[in-house]
Amino acid sequence: MTVELITTGSELLLGRVLNTHVHWLGRRLADLGKPISHHVTVPDTSEAIRGAVQEALSRADLVITTGGLGPTSDDVTRERIAELLGRQLIYRPDIGDSIRQFFESRQRPMPERTRVEALVPEGATAFINQHGTAPGLALDLSPNPFRTGGTRSGLILLPGPPRELQPMFDHQVQPWLAEHFPPSEAFVCRTFKTTGLGESLMEGRLESALAPLVAQGLQVGYCARVGEVDVRFVARGVQAELLVSAAENVLEQAAGEFVFGTGDDSLEEFLVRYLSARSLTLALAESCTGGQLANRITNVPGASAMFLAGWVTYSNDSKTRQLGVPSSLLQEFGAVSEPVARAMAEGARRESGADYAISVTGIAGPGGGSEEKPVGTVFIGVAGPQGTTVQQQLNRFDRPTFKFQTGQQAFNQLRRQLMKDQGPA
Template sequence: MEIELITIGTELLLGQVLDTHQQWLGQRLAERGCPLSRKLTVPDNGPAICGAVQTALGRADLVITTGGLGPTSDDVTRGLLADLLARPLGPDASVAAHIEGFFERHNRPMPGSVLVQAQVPEGAVVFPNEHGTAPGLAIEASPNPFRAGGGSAWLIMLPGPPRELRPMFDDQVLPFINKYLPLEKEFHCRILRSLGIGESMVEEMLLGPLQPLMDRGLELGFCARIGQVDIRLSGIDPGMPAIIAEAEAAIRAAIDKQIYGTDDETIELVVVGQLIATGETLAVAESCTGGFLGHHITNVP
């Protein structure tokens, strides 16, 4: 399944706000077995938004946009994409009631302009916003005017603030995707985390042993960070778990002493886990690091 993410906001391109959506949504989708195919950021203007979405709908099964659903003049996503898909906007009484209730609960006066968020494209699925006012929306483009043959695609629009987007995605959007876009093939991924050896050296030591497995569909990737290299094993195939297990065994045979963890494990998490398992304690004396080491250790739950 092809999934594309379009993050919308001039503030993202200007560097005024950090775009965390790609990493967070990418992780959530990969965990579900359907990693992102592409990601694009566009400013808050009509041609950029419509052009990006039109192109994405022409090749993807699911297009997710973030941002531009609020009540201010630069929040133009809802209206633009409703026009693009020829879905007239109309008032949704349940969304309007939610917005009014939100302001009442917070004992704040409600500007009349916020009710623009209750305008919903015809036929859209509404994802209520439990942590804000702008609902998420899903529209099926079927037939799809932007794809040869008219094959259908889904467009999902999500609010920009992470505190609103994340619970909406977990609680409502993921179950929606599971229902309407079931997986045809399952994606499998395993990450081995190493340290004390450079990226080029890791690749040189592993390419030979892993080449036969890559010929069978294994995808091998490397991500270098300061002092560390992540080794990613992934693929889409019913037999991929066995291939990944075989690859991991080959990697450990080659550089086992350099591997400290897997998947989401961090160095500090592994260290604290070892200390707990052995009943030992750790003392640090820091000067130039300014407490940075202690900060990492004490951040482990």
Template sequence: MTVEIVSIGTELLMGQTVDTHAATLGQLFPEFGIVHRHRQTVGDNKGRILDALRLALSRSDWVITIGGLGPTEDDLTRECVAEALDLPLHLHPDVEAALRQRFAQRKAPWTDSQARQALFPQDAALLENLNGTAPGFAVRKGEQGIISLPGPRNEFVPMVEGPLREFLGGLRTGEVFVSRTLRVAGMGESLAEERIRDLLHLANPSVAPYAQPGEVQLRITARAESTEEARALIAPVESEVRRRLGEAVFGADSDTLEQTVLELLRRRGLTLAVAESCTGGGLAYRLTSVPGSSEVFLGGVVSYANEVKVGVLGVEADVLTREGAVSELVARQMAQGVRRLTGADIGVGITGIAGPGGGSPEKPVGLVYVGFSGPLEESVEELRLSGSRETIRLRSISAALDLIRRNVGGAA
């Protein structure tokens, strides 16, 4: 079964809203054996919405629309779906009654425009909206059909996880697709590909690399008659990838570097503090975004100015004068200083040039030092990074997390 997504809303075309809903659906489809080949985005214009729906129906079995189900004049999805399928719109009395009751309970004024949310194409199946006033719906005509979902995220996500999953389960036919994503750090995409080059030519399961700032993801996808059979196809390939890449594989699927690091620290009974310059608190942010991080993460210092490096962290002034703020010795002393200041078992210091200015032939933009100070060892890693200011910062943070992971994971 093939499906096409049509995202509706002028705000999407203008870049005022980023369409994350289509990505959510794209990740869901393989579970139901659905092939997703096309995606369109269209503004709030009836003629263009109809054109998009008719094009989608000309090349896909099912179409899923997102947005345009509200009560306003520019919420055009329901009438466009009905017209594209040549079906009449009918007022659903139960939905209208529920809407009126909801407005009365909230003591909100009822307007005739609200009743638009109770209009549905003939024979449409309703998809319950737990967090909003506009139900979604699915309507079939012959071998094809259209599913319409609301745009607001707090309405869209529960509808996808509940009613949509149930509806798609009833449509499931043939093969299912299952994916497993291995997450790699401390190894570039080129080297990772070189080590698994022959595996990239496999057909079922397939292996595909995706580079992210500071990380490489390897997605293994299998198709089979059942989820269990697909997982059985993935297992030996995953084992082989892990064998070839070794400790560079830090997790799978939704695992993150920060989660992995914090869990390692927790298991080892170690605490951590960080001192940051060019990353501006980004490392501390990544760590504290994980629930429960306070068990092992004590805190951080953003030492952007040299005065803070000296006065708070205890970096030696003559070292700054002689070596410069971006140097191996300063990174080491930043790590030592924040460890001493907080009483943490491990201290990490990051100093570098994120750009776009500030570089020189001797110390170019992208030069970053990450210092590590622990109970058993101290080290400094030099990075030569490229990309935008934000990319350099993100890659520096990931490198720092990976340095902690490797040092803590390798400890006795």
């Protein structure tokens, strides 16, 4: 099945808005066994949109467009596609009602021109927008007039804002695709999130044990991110579920301690879930990461159940005053040292009363390094009911990547301590 994506909007080409649709939809569609093979961004002019849709329909089994479904004059996708296909636009009172309700529930007047969003091309399925007003639209073109031989194609029009598009795709488009374009054979895809082992080391651990499964058709993909490696198993056909389950067992046996989640999970989501479920609490004492760990933990809804307090002790004085780090330690070993990391973690645990505390002290750069402690040196402490461990790392990256990578290592150090103290997830 060939899939093409057309993202519309001059603001995307002028660099005013970051286009995240390829990334998000690309992953979803690949996981459904329908990978995108071609993507184009065009300005929101009638000519460009009509041209791009006709060209994509001449080639692809499935064409998805994003944007241009709103009520303003530069929203022309719905109209141009209806024209291209020679279909009438018909007013759908039920959609009109849902749009009116959207404005009523927010106590805002409904602009008259929003009415165009209730127009639907003849024969199209409409997906009511749960997070905005313009519905998505899907057409089963059977036959597709632009393909030689009149092959059948699907055409799906999605709204531009990610917060509208993403839930619509998951809850409405996927079932429509499953009904209208079911996979010709079983397709199973599962991604596992791992941390603490590099891509080639992970591959080395799994390779020989996976070989017999690969010989039977299993596909294995590795994707390295900052401080993480995704392991993805894909199989097709009657044996698909069997092959992926067997691969999952191999991963569990050979590298289970590095797996922290599936799909889109993050380390911070894992920690919030794990600690909350056991009524355990966390405190954070950060120097060089400057609040990055706290910010990531508090991005997870429900973090307030397990996160008590964080300190960003950037100056030496604040390490002493807030966390009780003895100034003798700072003088003797320096702020970036094993004893200071230990004292920070223990101070944060004591001051907050939390069950566990993480501390981070290091040199983010670009300045501040020395021969003995080069830029990128970090000490990470984890204090808990069984004592305190400190690990040294060397992370030579630009400043934001340094902070993120250090965060990954710190969260993983806590995760491994929790596995040891409290048992598996």
